[in-house]
Every structure is written in structure tokens, then in C-alpha cells.
Amino acid sequence: MTRLVALFACLLWAQATLAQEAADAVAPEAAGAGALVLSGAAAEAQDAKAQGRPVEAQDWMVVAANPLAVEAGARVLRDGGTAADAMIAVQAVLGLVEPQSSGLGGGAFLVWYDGQTGEIITLDGRETAPLAATPRLFQDENGEPLEFFDAVIGGRSVGVPGVPALLAEAHARWGKARWRGLFREAIDLADKGFAVSPRMALMVARDAERLALNSNTAKYFVPRGVPLVEGTLLKNPAYANTLRILAQEGPEPFYTGDIARDIVEAVQNAAGNPDVLSGVDMAIYRVKERPAVCAPYRGHNVCGMGPPSSGALTVAQILGLLVQNDIAQLGPSNPETWRLIGDASRLAFADRGLYMADSDFVPVPVEGLIDPAYLSRRSGLLQGDDALPTVRPGRPEFDHSLNLAPDDPIEQPSTSHISIVDRFGNALSMTTTIENAFGSRLMVRGFLLNNELTDFSFTSHRDGVPVANRVEPGKRPRSSMAPTIVLENGKPVLVVGSPGGSRIIGYVAKTIIAHLDWGMDVQTAVSLPHLINRFGVYDIEAGTSATFLASELETLGFEVNFRDLTSGIHAISIGERLMGGADPRREGIALGE
Numbered sequence: 001m002t003r004l005v006a007l008f009a010c011l012l013w014a015q016a017t018l019a020q021e022a023a024d025a026v027a028p029e030a031a032g033a034g035a036l037v038l039s040g041a042a043a044e045a046q047d048a049k050a051q052g053r054p055v056e057a058q059d060w061m062v063v064a065a066n067p068l069a070v071e072a073g074a075r076v077l078r079d080g081g082t083a084a085d086a087m088i089a090v091q092a093v094l095g096l097v098e099p100q101s102s103g104l105g106g107g108a109f110l111v112w113y114d115g116q117t118g119e120i121i122t123l124d125g126r127e128t129a130p131l132a133a134t135p136r137l138f139q140d141e142n143g144e145p146l147e148f149f150d151a152v153i154g155g156r157s158v159g160v161p162g163v164p165a166l167l168a169e170a171h172a173r174w175g176k177a178r179w180r181g182l183f184r185e186a187i188d189l190a191d192k193g194f195a196v197s198p199r200m201a202l203m204v205a206r207d208a209e210r211l212a213l214n215s216n217t218a219k220y221f222v223p224r225g226v227p228l229v230e231g232t233l234l235k236n237p238a239y240a241n242t243l244r245i246l247a248q249e250g251p252e253p254f255y256t257g258d259i260a261r262d263i264v265e266a267v268q269n270a271a272g273n274p275d276v277l278s279g280v281d282m283a284i285y286r287v288k289e290r291p292a293v294c295a296p297y298r299g300h301n302v303c304g305m306g307p308p309s310s311g312a313l314t315v316a317q318i319l320g321l322l323v324q325n326d327i328a329q330l331g332p333s334n335p336e337t338w339r340l341i342g343d344a345s346r347l348a349f350a351d352r353g354l355y356m357a358d359s360d361f362v363p364v365p366v367e368g369l370i371d372p373a374y375l376s377r378r379s380g381l382l383q384g385d386d387a388l389p390t391v392r393p394g395r396p397e398f399d400h401s402l403n404l405a406p407d408d409p410i411e412q413p414s415t416s417h418i419s420i421v422d423r424f425g426n427a428l429s430m431t432t433t434i435e436n437a438f439g440s441r442l443m444v445r446g447f448l449l450n451n452e453l454t455d456f457s458f459t460s461h462r463d464g465v466p467v468a469n470r471v472e473p474g475k476r477p478r479s480s481m482a483p484t485i486v487l488e489n490g491k492p493v494l495v496v497g498s499p500g501g502s503r504i505i506g507y508v509a510k511t512i513i514a515h516l517d518w519g520m521d522v523q524t525a526v527s528l529p530h531l532i533n534r535f536g537v538y539d540i541e542a543g544t545s546a547t548f549l550a551s552e553l554e555t556l557g558f559e560v561n562f563r564d565l566t567s568g569i570h571a572i573s574i575g576e577r578l579m580g581g582a583d584p585r586r587e588g589i590a591l592g593e
């Protein structure tokens with residue numbers, strides 16, 4: 001017991017250290033922003049994060065990856081806007097101040113709890129493959145998969161962006177504020193300039209060589225060959241103009257007008273790696289409402305985004321496989337807890353690799369994969385004492401006969417998550433991405449184009465058997481994004497999501513377990529050091545107390561690996577009061593009133 005307490009104290013210590021580092025990293029941004037200095041409330045929110053405390057509020061709350069974006073959303077919520085209105089303001093600013101992660105040139109999934117009807121609605125704003133794309137898009141002339149960055153950089157990886165259409169769809173369904181006003185902060189910041197944040201500067205420095213490959217992109221991020229540094233006052237007049245067009249005319253020019261023309265031209269003429277995206281692809285893009293995937297977990301209903309995302313299904317599988325075990329009693333410091341979570345995750349990832357893809361193109365056994373009877377049977381595999389030596393996909397109930405080959409996933413962490421609750425009782429969970437940091441590295445009219453198509457499997461067939469997530473014309477690549485809303489008695493109690501490639505799934509599952517099973521407040525749950533297993537190797541967050549579990553996990557038979565695990569979990573718990581938690585590993589904050 002003494003050991004347990006000591007380990008737990010270490011966990012809290014590590015999280016306080018991480019939080020302090022993050023706060024130190026954020027402070028110069030505010031100081032350097034001149035006219036754009038953050039409000040007192042934002043500074044208090046940074047202090048709360050540094051001290052590992054959640055931000056509390058009564059009426060509304062917004063949590064996102066950059067303080068300037070959060071303040072834009074807070075202004076909308078304070079003025080009586082809805083969570084959908086606030087999300088538009090947040091996304092518009094994120095596209096400017098966190099351009100490496102998300103923006104107009106990317107895609108997103110949105111989960112909405114409707115305060116009036118009690119419904120959960122999920123919108124798919126994922127990118128689509130061009131109609132001229134083939135399963136061999138990411139293969140060389142011998143049918144061998146391309147190297148990841150050979151596929152990413154240039155036009156080949158660019159799917160039709162979904163974000164502008166998703167913003168308009170969310171506003172049409174749930175907005176109360178005037179559309180035009182929602183872009184105000186972003187336009188102002190783009191015109192007058194914002195201070196490059198420490199994280200943006202770090203990402204630019206790491207990627208300077210690739211950013212320099214395209215002249216437009218190089219001019220902005222690596223002017224005169226020198227990567228942007230932290231605190232630089234950066235203006236983006238091209239982005240301001242694009243936002244003005246969107247604000248005045250809605251998304252049409254983006255899909256059928258001048259902006260569409262410029263996107264197609266950039267993709268088709270990308271030096272060395274052009275692609276076949278056409279004006280028709282842009283014009284036929286549609287946001288799709290999809291059935292929400294909801295699964296029970298200890299008296300709660302965990303709801304999220306179904307195919308083409310694997311997020312909700314895989315999170316639900318992990319939780320459903322664990323439900324037979326008393327994770328609450330075992331606690332966060334016990335190696336047995338992590339044996340169970342790690343192997344449950346491996347089992348879920350095996351099913352994900354075989355069955356999950358865009359269900360408009362491939363039948364996906366959605367109900368079978370989260371059927372409690374299937375998961376209960378499969379959880380029998382967890383009843384040993386040691387790590388599973390091998391993991392194979394299971395056989396869920398399925399009304400199709402289908403022969404599929406496992407996929408070939410390469411997914412790099414990037415992306416951004418927004419959680420919002422408004423005064424009308426609505427809750428929004430949206431994960432938004434341009435895929436790899438800086439996407440395809442093609443920049444058009446002040447924003448970056450995604451490389452989302454590399455979320456498809458590069459291998460299309462194995463021994464003649466097709467892979468579910470192969471490239472097909474008009475298809476949406478499988479995602480790991482897991483924007484989630486957890487309900488209890490039909491009411492939302494937790495809004496959560498994260499960036500991080502396919503590790504998103506583990507970050508979200510762990511935060512749900514930490515909050516529901518271990519009773520941690522949202523900030524503590526978000527900050528808790530990570531242990532993530534997807535395909536066998538146990539990733540343990542370097543420099544945190546989680547490393548103390550490594551030798552015991554090795555004794556259980558896991559291979560372990562210490563590394564940075566830069567999640568960006570943003571969560572709101574909803575009880576008598578709203579509590580917000582922002583990930584200390586990135587620059588975000590929670591603000592509420």
C-alpha cells in the first residue's frame with residue numbers, strides 16, 4: 001500500500017512538473033503579443049493548468065489548443081452564441097496560430113449533444129479521395145508502398161478539405177450568432193499579427209527542410225531561409241482575405257469558386273508529386289451525418305464518431321473488453337491495470353486493422369464489433385497473468401461474408417481537439433486535422449492543404465485479398481480521431497478528445513477510465529502520464545512517473561519503449577459545475593464563466 005501511495009504521489013509530481021513546463025512555455029507568447037496580450041481570465045487559466053487544477057465555471061466552457069483561439073470562442077459564448085458558433089471562431093483562429101495541426105485545408109469530425117432534444121448527432125467533415133484516385137495511389141511502379149514522406153509532400157496526399165463545409169453545416173444546424181462575426185478575431189489576428197508560439201516555432205524548426213520544398217510555404221514559415229522563431233509577430237494577409245471571403249459568401253467559393261481553382265492548381269502543379277484532384281472533386285464534396293456509435297461503460301454511454309473514423313469503435317472495444325475487471329479497485333499505479341488496458345487495446349487494434357474503414361465503400365460490422373457478448377467472449381483472452389504472446393482479429397457477428405487482409409498503418413501524430421459546452425446545454429466535441437504536421441506542405445491563400453489521403457493503407461491487397469482501408473475514388477480515409485461525449489442517464493457528463501494519430505484512441509480511453517473509474521477531476525485525468533499499447537510495444541511517457549512501471553511490464557512480457565507522448569487532450573466534465581482540463585503537454589487552456 002505504501003508503494004502504491006508513493007507511486008501515486010510520483011504521478012502527481014510528474015504532472016505538476018509537466019504543467020509548470022507548459023506554463024513557462026506559454027508565457028512568452030502572451031508577453032510578446034503586443035496588442036494581443038491575453039486576458040486576465042486566460043492568464044488565470046494558465047495558472048490553473050500549471051498547478052494541475054481544473055478551471056471551473058457555471059454557464060459555459062471552451063477548451064482548445066491555443067489561448068488566442070480559446071479567447072475567440074469565449075467571446076462568442078459570452079455574447080450568447082452556441083457551442084457551434086464558438087467552434088467556428090476557435091477553428092478560424094487555430095488555422096492561423098496552430099497551422100501545423102488543423103485548418104481550412106483539412107477535415108474534422110464533430111459530435112454534438114443537443115441540449116433541447118437530448119440527441120447525439122455526429123457529422124463527418126473528413127476529406128475525400130479524388131474520383132481519379134486508384135488503390136495504387138501510394139505505390140511505386142512495382143506495386144511496393146512508397147516511403148511515407150515521398151507520399152506526403154506535394155499534391156498526391158491531398159484530399160478534398162471538409163472543414164469549411166463542416167463549419168457552415170454546424171452553423172446552419174445549431175448556430176445563433178451571425179456567421180460573419182465569427183471570423184472577426186481570426187481576421188484581426190491575421191491582419192495585425194500574432195506572436196508565434198513556442199510550439200509552432202518548435203514544429204517549424206523541426207520541419208524547416210520540408211517546408212522549404214514549396215516556395216509559397218517556405219516564404220511564410222522559413223522566410224529568407226530562416227525558420228520562424230518564437231515570439232515573431234507574424235501576419236497572414238492571404239488568410240485574412242480567405243476568411244473575409246468565407247465570412248461574406250459562405251463556403252461556396254471554397255468548393256466551386258476562386259479558392260477551389262487555386263487549390264486544384266496547387267495540387268496538380270505540385271513540383272515532383274502532382275495529383276489528380278479536380279474541380280469536380282471539390283464541387284461534389286458533402287458533409288455527411290453518420291449514425292453515432294454509442295457503447296455502455298459502467299453505467300455510462302460513451303458516444304463518438306463511427307466509420308470512417310475508427311475512434312469510437314476502438315475506444316468502445318477497449319472499454320468493453322475491460323468491463324469484466326475491477327479497474328477502479330486496481331487503480332492507476334498497478335501493473336495489472338496496465339497489462340489489462342494494454343492487451344485490451346492490442347485486441348481492439350487488431351479488429352480495427354482488419355474491419356474498420358469508410359463504411360460507404362466497405363461493409364463494417366459496427367454492431368458486431370461493440371456487441372457486449374462478443375467483447376465478453378473476447379475478453380476471456382485477458383484472463384491470464386502475462387502479456388498476450390500474439391494478437392489476432394476476432395470474429396464479430398456480421399451479416400456479410402467477406403475476405404479482408406490486415407492493413408498497413410502509418411499514422412503520424414498531429415491534429416487538434418476542441419471541447420465546448422454552452423449556456424443552452426449543448427455540448428460539442430470536435431477533432432480537426434490536416435494529418436501530418438503542416439500537412440502536404442502545400443500552402444494556398446494563407447492555409448495549408450492536408451495530407452489526409454496517407455491515412456489510407458498504402459498496401460491495397462495481400463495475396464489478392466483486399467485491405468478494407470485501401471484507396472478508392474471518392475472514399476474517406478480511415479481516421480483515429482475520437483471526439484467523444486459520455487452520457488449518464490441521457491445527460492452529458494464528459495466531453496473529451498485529443499490529437500495524436502492512432503494513439504488518440506489510447507489517450508481518450510485512458511482519460512475516460514481516469515475520470516470515471518479512478519474519480520480523477522478532468523485536469524488530473526488529462527495530465528496523468530501515458531502508457532499506450534497499440535501493436536505490441538508498450539509506449540511509456542518519458543520523463544514521467546509512468547516509467548516506474550516499465551520493469552514490471554517487462555516482467556509481464558511486454559516490450560517497452562520510452563518516448564514523448566504529446567497528446568493534446570481537452571476535456572470538460574459536466575456536473576453541478578463545469579470543469580475544464582487542458583493538456584499540459586501543449587499550449588491550450590480552458591476558459592469558462
Ligand code: GLY
Nearest residue numbers: 433435479480481
Ligand atoms: N490524421 C489523423 C486521423 O485522422 O486520425
